[in-house]
Amino acid sequence: MSYPVWPAGLDQFERSGYQVQRQDARRRRQADAGPPAFRRRFTSAATMVSLSLVTDRNGKAVFDRFYEDATQLGAWLFWMPDPATQGWPVIAATGSPLLAGDGTPLVMGSRRLVSFGDEPPVETMHGDHEFRIAFGVVVMP
Template sequence: MSTVPTWPETLPRPERSSWQSKLQDARRKRQNDAGPPAYARKFSSVARLVSLSVMLDRNQRAVFDQFYEDTCKYGSTLFYMPDPTTEGWPLLTSDGVPILAGDGVPLLMSGRWLCLWGDDVPVETLSGIEFRKSFSVVVMP
């Protein structure tokens, strides 16, 4: 029995500017002779499709490549990834004020995704001396 690999902790959070998320379309369109379209459920479990990118220095680029190529067998295996919309963000009151522990340190949220790599392999571009890796993941329901 093999364990599911985990996204390397040394890699940075995804960039906000490239973030895009949508639900998998779970509908089946029914053809009508006239009038508006009608839909029915195609399947019950719906994945989330997320496109994102990370800016990496040379060392982080090597970590990313090793994770994708070796650990995840060129994107063919499942892996756990911290949920960038939850992991490490402070818990807030309804007024937007961070909730603090007894010692005054903000309480942080935690979350992780079980992912598959998306349809396209990661794309690398240069930005100055850094590398931008753009890729997509399928977040399992």
């Protein structure tokens, strides 16, 4: 089965809306005395990511069509660029960006298989002609 791919042009995520939390894969055991002990509850854990983006009416329409049709209202998995690495320059040990043969900087490219999170996306008006869309995704282990 092929998975839908996140729409091009909707990858300018806000830094203020980016938050990552790993699923807790531990089981806590409280002893009669002393500190608590932990053991693994399961072997693979998902990562929850909160995101937001600001877009115009056209971008909102693209997002709505992707959410409603391509992912069946968030029920299907899809490929999404990793906001933490996608498009960032590759840095050498000296701190300077690595360059291709023609002098353009090399950039990272990464994508993740995700699903929409527990809550559906939330839209708010941002200014007169823009929308802020906040949503969560679950990164598959």
